[in-house]
Amino acid sequence: xxxxxxxxxxxxxxxxxxxxxxxxxxxxxxxxxxxxxxxxxxxxxxxxxxxxxxxxxxxxxxxxxxxxxxxxxxxxxxxxxxxxxxxxxxxxxxxxxxxxxxxxxxxxxxxxxxxxxxxxxxxxxxxxxxxxxxxxxxxxxxxxxxxxxxxxxxxxxxxxxxxxxxxxxxxxxxxxxxxxxxxxxxxxxxxxxxxxxxxxxxxxxxxxxxxxxxxxxxxxxxxxxxxxxxxxxxxxxxxxxxxxxxxxxxxxxxxxxxxxxxxxxxxxxxxxxxxxx
Amino acid sequence: xxxxxxxxxxxxxxxxxxxxxxxxxxxxxxxxxxxxxxxxxxxxxxxxxxxxxxxxxxxxxxxxxxxxxxxxxxxxxxxxxxxxxxxxxxxxxxxxxxxxxxxxxxxxxxxxxxxxxxxxxxxxxxxxxxxxxxxxxxxxxxxxxxxxxxxxxxxxxxxxxxxxxxxxxxxxxxxxxxxxxxxxxxxxxxxxxxxxxxxxxxxxxxxxxxxxxxxxxxxxxxxxxxxxxxxxxxxxxxxxxxxxxxxxxxxxxxxxxxxxxxxxxxxxxxxxxxxxxxxxxxxxxxxxxxxxxxxxxxxxxxxxxxxxxxxxxxxxxxxxxxxxxxxxxxxxxxxxxxxxxxxxxxxxxxxxxxxxxxxxxxxxxxxxxxxxxxxxxxxxxxxxxxxxxxxxxxxxxxxxxxxxxxxxxxxxxxxxxxxx
Numbered sequence: 001x002x003x004x005x006x007x008x009x010x011x012x013x014x015x016x017x018x019x020x021x022x023x024x025x026x027x028x029x030x031x032x033x034x035x036x037x038x039x040x041x042x043x044x045x046x047x048x049x050x051x052x053x054x055x056x057x058x059x060x061x062x063x064x065x066x067x068x069x070x071x072x073x074x075x076x077x078x079x080x081x082x083x084x085x086x087x088x089x090x091x092x093x094x095x096x097x098x099x100x101x102x103x104x105x106x107x108x109x110x111x112x113x114x115x116x117x118x119x120x121x122x123x124x125x126x127x128x129x130x131x132x133x134x135x136x137x138x139x140x141x142x143x144x145x146x147x148x149x150x151x152x153x154x155x156x157x158x159x160x161x162x163x164x165x166x167x168x169x170x171x172x173x174x175x176x177x178x179x180x181x182x183x184x185x186x187x188x189x190x191x192x193x194x195x196x197x198x199x200x201x202x203x204x205x206x207x208x209x210x211x212x213x214x215x216x217x218x219x220x221x222x223x224x225x226x227x228x229x230x231x232x233x234x235x236x237x238x239x240x241x242x243x244x245x246x247x248x249x250x251x252x253x254x255x256x257x258x259x260x261x262x263x264x265x266x267x268x269x270x271x272x273x274x275x276x277x
Numbered sequence: 278x279x280x281x282x283x284x285x286x287x288x289x290x291x292x293x294x295x296x297x298x299x300x301x302x303x304x305x306x307x308x309x310x311x312x313x314x315x316x317x318x319x320x321x322x323x324x325x326x327x328x329x330x331x332x333x334x335x336x337x338x339x340x341x342x343x344x345x346x347x348x349x350x351x352x353x354x355x356x357x358x359x360x361x362x363x364x365x366x367x368x369x370x371x372x373x374x375x376x377x378x379x380x381x382x383x384x385x386x387x388x389x390x391x392x393x394x395x396x397x398x399x400x401x402x403x404x405x406x407x408x409x410x411x412x413x414x415x416x417x418x419x420x421x422x423x424x425x426x427x428x429x430x431x432x433x434x435x436x437x438x439x440x441x442x443x444x445x446x447x448x449x450x451x452x453x454x455x456x457x458x459x460x461x462x463x464x465x466x467x468x469x470x471x472x473x474x475x476x477x478x479x480x481x482x483x484x485x486x487x488x489x490x491x492x493x494x495x496x497x498x499x500x501x502x503x504x505x506x507x508x509x510x511x512x513x514x515x516x517x518x519x520x521x522x523x524x525x526x527x528x529x530x531x532x533x534x535x536x537x538x539x540x541x542x543x544x545x546x547x548x549x550x551x552x553x554x555x556x557x558x559x560x561x562x563x564x565x566x567x568x569x570x571x572x573x574x575x576x577x578x579x580x581x582x583x584x585x586x587x588x589x590x591x592x593x594x595x596x597x598x599x600x601x602x603x604x605x606x607x608x609x610x611x612x613x614x615x616x617x618x619x620x621x622x623x624x625x626x627x628x629x630x631x632x633x634x635x636x637x638x639x640x641x642x643x644x645x646x647x648x649x650x651x652x653x654x655x656x657x658x659x660x661x662x663x664x665x666x667x668x669x670x671x672x673x674x675x676x677x678x679x680x681x682x683x684x685x686x687x688x689x690x691x692x693x694x695x696x697x
Contacts, residue, residue, distance in 0.1 A: 060556060062552070062555075081555075081560070082555040082556055083555050083557075083558045083559055083560045083561070086555075086556055086557060086558035087558045091556070091557075092556050094552070094553065094556075098550050098552060098553035098556075099549075099550070099553070100545070100546050100549035100550055100553065100554075101549060101550070102549060102667075103542075103545065103546075103549060104677065106677055107542055107545075107675070110539065110542055111542050111543065111546045111554070111557055111559065112557045112558070113539070114539050114540075114542065114543050114557070114558065114559060115558040115559075117538075117539035117540075119538075119539075121535070121538075121540050124534055124535060124538035124539070124540055124541075125531060125534045125535055126534075127534055131538065135538065135539070136678070138539065139677075139678050140678065143678065143680070152680055153680060155677060155680060156677050174557065175556075175557075178557065178558055
């Protein structure tokens with residue numbers, strides 16, 4: 001499946017095996033397999049209701065898997081609480097932006113640092129030296145972090161009042177603050193205009209290189225997916241129907257069928273045949 | 278080692294001491310009579326219980342109507358201890374309550390560490406384990422407590438009587454706060470996973486249960502001195518203005534120190550967006566319990582102080598209708614504003630019990646319950662976010678450090694281009 005990947009010799013960072021999730025009688029995700037290697041920038045696409053977000057929710061612990069295994073860095077994380085999974089190194093963003101709306105930009109980032117706060121609650125209540133030093137360090141770390149995203153001037157603004165593109169940027173920054181190895185982006189370009197989408201693509205490339213991340217993203221805007229992802233997994237009706245490089249995916253009849261219907265798939269096959277002849 | 282206090286801290290402490298000194302002088306010169314003295318103390322007590330509720334509802338976002346139940350528990354527990362000391366001349370209440378709260382507290386903390394490692398533990402099973410442990414510890418406390426009571430009574434009697442009374446009073450108030458906190462922990466475990474509205478109903482149920490139990494405290498619970506629905510009399514009037522001020526300042530500082538730290542931000546993040554908080558590595562169940570327990574601790578503390586103001590307790594004071602008083606205070610003062618809560622609590626006491634009672638013509642005193650809702654209505658129309666909104670005095674504010682440029686290392690120079 002990943003024979004062409006140069007890092008195939010390494011162990012996969014994330015390995016999803018036969019993962020399924022039932023909601024009552026509905027099988028939202030059906031025995032999907034997924035492998036991500038360190039440094040991958042992969043996409044997960046599919047028509048609405050294909051089970052992409054459910055797959056994300058299973059990986060991040062929002063849902064308890066019905067069947068199957070999720071291995072992260074060789075450990076089974078299936079069914080762990082979301083905050084534990086986050087602390088192990090998987091961060092995510094949401095389809096509809098979920099910031100802490102009435103807090104400042106800086107506080108939003110600080111919350112992501114919480115599990116790395118170097119003081120106990122007793123230290124905080126007593127306001128001892130350890131608290132003062134560590135809290136200052138935490139705030140400065142968060143400020144420097146905002147600086148990487150060129151948002152340090154906005155640190156005191158209430159998150160709700162930021163423009164849309166900046167809110168996305170803050171959400172991604174916040175997800176990265178806790179220093180994860182794997183970042184899951186759920187439709188980062190949703191609702192963005194073309195300019196904002198281009199800036200987002202730059203941002204995704206930048207953070208992958210800057211933080212040495214592995215990224216998996218769900219996206220509907222094909223321009224973003226094809227422009228950013230090196231590997232694409234396609235889902236339909238809860239199953240993985242295709243996997244490959246962007247150009248392979250674009251011409252895969254099953255993918256075209258899933259998106260445009262059987263007639264379109266046949267038509268495209270005919271077109272391709274006539275091109276090659 | 279001396280620690281430098283910031284300007285805002287000095288300002289806050291100075292203003293508190295000044296306010297206390299001025300009031301103390303006004304009272305000793307009889308400019309403020311006992312009536313006003315009582316109202317100010319009631320205001321302080323309401324401020325403490327409302328700060329607790331603001332922590333739960335305003336900062337943590339859990340709509341709780343159970344605050345009044347914990348207030349009642351604190352009041353009756355503390356009153357029983359001091360009653361047994363002053364009337365029965367026995368420290369049995371103090372000793373048993375001390376042992377029960379400490380032993381239960383230690384066991385709860387120990388169990389919490391043990392149970393944290395179990396993956397996917399059902400909250401109800403956890404609740405059962407905690408409940409069983411607490412009951413066993415309380416029985417043990419009873420058994421040991423009765424045995425050591427004479428020794429403790431003797432030891433306390435060495436002190437001069439008024440000093441001993443004060444010592445018993447302060448310890449009783451603190452212990453009743455811990456008791457309320459422990460009960461809230463047990464009660465919160467199964468119900469804090471409920472959504473906000475359902476949580477409100479469940480906590481309202483708790484308040485009603487407590488009130489009914491207090492109605493039957495002499496028969497059902499076996500505390501004859503509480504006299505059930507007839508009301509408990511003979512509680513020593515130990516709550517002086519000093520103690521109210523002292524505990525109010527301590528509560529404000531405690532809550533402020535917690536909230537303006539990473540732990541406080543975690544508590545607030547639960548209010549802002551639970552799902553996002555989880556995804557950011559915040560254990561939301563833990564922070565819901567933390568806010569709930571601490572809020573109930575303050576309710577118990579305030580209850581203990583309240584019991585010793587009038588020397589009289591009646592279950593009707595803890596009727597669930599009255600449980601909306603702290604809710605009104607925090608909404609009126611501003612959800613998520615400690616400044617607003619303290620201000621609104623004193624305003625509530627002064628206006629409702631003081632000004633309106635005095636200035637309405639004879640025979641029309643009950644009209645204050647018409648004027649007061651009207652005042653509330655007008656305020657909420659004019660200032661829907663409460664009088665103070667989210668304003669805080671500098672001492673209580675989260676101070677943002679000045680804007681910094683990222684460190685100039687070659688690695689850090691690669692920042693993304695700002696987009697518009």
